[in-house]
Amino acid sequence: MADHTTDVCVVGAGPAGTTLALLLARSGLDVVLVERSRSLDREFRGEILQPGGQALLDALGVLAPALARGGHPHDRFVLEQNGRRLIDADYRGLPGPYNRLLSIPQPHVLSALLDECAHHPGFTYREGAKVTALVAEDSAVRGVVVREQDGEHTIRASCVVGADGRSSKVRVLAGIDGGRVDAFAQDVLWFKLSGSHGLPTDVRVFRAGGNPVLAYASSGAVQLGWCLPHGAYKELAASGFDELKQRLIAAVPTHAARIAAEITSFRDLTLLDVYAANAREWARDGLLLVGDAAHTFSPIGAQGINLAIQDAVAAHPVLVGVLGKNTGDAVVTAADLDAYVRVRKPDIDRMLKIQTIQSKAMLSTGRVSSVVRPALASVMSRSPLFRLMLDKIAFGNRAIRVRTDLFTADERPAERSA
Numbered sequence: 542m543a544d545h546t547t548d549v550c551v552v553g554a555g556p557a558g559t560t561l562a563l564l565l566a567r568s569g570l571d572v573v574l575v576e577r578s579r580s581l582d583r584e585f586r587g588e589i590l591q592p593g594g595q596a597l598l599d600a601l602g603v604l605a606p607a608l609a610r611g612g613h614p615h616d617r618f619v620l621e622q623n624g625r626r627l628i629d630a631d632y633r634g635l636p637g638p639y640n641r642l643l644s645i646p647q648p649h650v651l652s653a654l655l656d657e658c659a660h661h662p663g664f665t666y667r668e669g670a671k672v673t674a675l676v677a678e679d680s681a682v683r684g685v686v687v688r689e690q691d692g693e694h695t696i697r698a699s700c701v702v703g704a705d706g707r708s709s710k711v712r713v714l715a716g717i718d719g720g721r722v723d724a725f726a727q728d729v730l731w732f733k734l735s736g737s738h739g740l741p742t743d744v745r746v747f748r749a750g751g752n753p754v755l756a757y758a759s760s761g762a763v764q765l766g767w768c769l770p771h772g773a774y775k776e777l778a779a780s781g782f783d784e785l786k787q788r789l790i791a792a793v794p795t796h797a798a799r800i801a802a803e804i805t806s807f808r809d810l811t812l813l814d815v816y817a818a819n820a821r822e823w824a825r826d827g828l829l830l831v832g833d834a835a836h837t838f839s840p841i842g843a844q845g846i847n848l849a850i851q852d853a854v855a856a857h858p859v860l861v862g863v864l865g866k867n868t869g870d871a872v873v874t875a876a877d878l879d880a881y882v883r884v885r886k887p888d889i890d891r892m893l894k895i896q897t898i899q900s901k902a903m904l905s906t907g908r909v910s911s912v913v914r915p916a917l918a919s920v921m922s923r924s925p926l927f928r929l930m931l932d933k934i935a936f937g938n939r940a941i942r943v944r945t946d947l948f949t950a951d952e953r954p955a956e957r958s959a
């Protein structure tokens with residue numbers, strides 16, 4: 542590959558970066574999407590997509606092609622304690638047509654988005670390109686340096702968008718504090734078991750023996766996340782694989798036989814350090830952070846993908862508004878990007894509060910919590926606040942809509958379907 546000059550350089554082809562790249566390309570901008578990995582098939586990425594994210598992907602025409610590659614609808618989110626149902630959030634009671642949860646492997650969503658991006662002459666995908674440095678001039682970000690197979694190259698841009706996930710290199714290179722908050726008391730140990738046939742169509746957090754477990758059916762598999770107190774895994778792992786496996790079987794007795802057969806070494810388990818984060822700054826001259834790079838949530842609340850897609854849709858009109866007028870080599874300023882920050886900051890702050898409540902209500906351990914939880918859950922799930930929270934969790938900010946009016950004339954829905 543070679544050096545490149547573009548309107549926008551998006552770093553990271555996750556849900557945030559790929560959605561934003563498509564929106565900008567459809568609006569006639571020149572976009573380079575940089576991704577360090579050569580494959581979309583990365584294990585243990587989020588799969589549960591809330592209704593709000595589904596609606597936006599549908600408005601982009603990519604939900605149906607993504608689902609055609611495989612997906613699994615879920616009617617409800619359930620919290621269970623020793624076989625007793627404490628919370629039953631039935632998504633079918635929400636306004637349609639997206640009144641369900643979907644488990645859909647991220648590679649399906651990303652490849653449907655990338656297929657659409659590929660139709661645009663102004664779009665360039667540089668996979669296997671890892672950002673190693675920012676290009677800075679007069680205290681503004683002017684581009685990135687990427688390492689590719691044939692060496693290092695510079696991509697200059699009027700705006701660099703850091704969509705490179707929770708450990709964002711772009712954020713670190715810019716010296717922006719990630720704003721980590723240890724809001725959650727648990728880490729999650731993920732694993733997959735084969736065969737989802739006959740499983741209930743819900744996303745479930747349950748406790749059978751000990752710590753809570755998240756479980757849902759995905760394409761041809763069951764995804765499970767065993768919640769462990771922060772830092773406890775190290776000690777557990779030190780007790781040896783066999784001991785850990787016995788504890789796992791005790792926590793998930795319904796899948797005991799499959800765990801015994803399929804979880805055969807530490808390699809079958811992936812530990813996720815769970816924390817919340819809200820970066821101190823999201824925008825600087827020439828730089829915007831979106832998705833997990835700007836804010837990180839617990840995977841148990843299934844918000845990350847939803848918020849990443851909504852970030853992209855909210856950033857689109859702001860970037861088009863500035864760059865549509867931009868002649869030549871000007872930089873998008875932090876003041877320009879403030880229009881985005883003002884919309885998204887309250888949404889993200891609100892969602893972090895909701896997730897903290899959610900996590901305490903569902904996952905806290907100890908005898909007192911276990912005794913009090915059923916009574917609290919019963920009161921809470923009948924309160925109007927519960928419906929309100931469910932609506933926010935499901936749809937996020939409903940005012941965020943795909944601005945098809947900013948697309949080039951041949952990209953507007955009426956033209957595309959003609």
Ligand SMILES: Cc1cc2nc3c(=O)[nH]c(=O)nc-3n(C[C@H](O)[C@H](O)[C@H](O)COP(=O)(O)OP(=O)(O)OC[C@H]3O[C@@H](n4cnc5c(N)ncnc54)[C@H](O)[C@@H]3O)c2cc1C
Pocket residue numbers: 552553554555556557558575576577578585586587588589590591670671672673704705706707709710711731813831832833834838839840841842843844845846847849
């Ligand atoms: C185990 C697990 C389970 C989860 N479950 C759910 C769930 O069920 N539902 C949900 O909504 N959320 C879930 N999440 C969270 C969700 O996956 C994220 O919130 C979401 O993927 C964020 O999207 P993103 O585009 O911001 O970042 P990411 O999806 O993290 O994408 C970032 C991209 O940037 C690339 N990148 C990183 N560094 C560089 C670099 N230096 N140069 C170039 N490219 C780079 C990465 O390879 C990656 O492709 C889960 C997360 C984990 C880890």
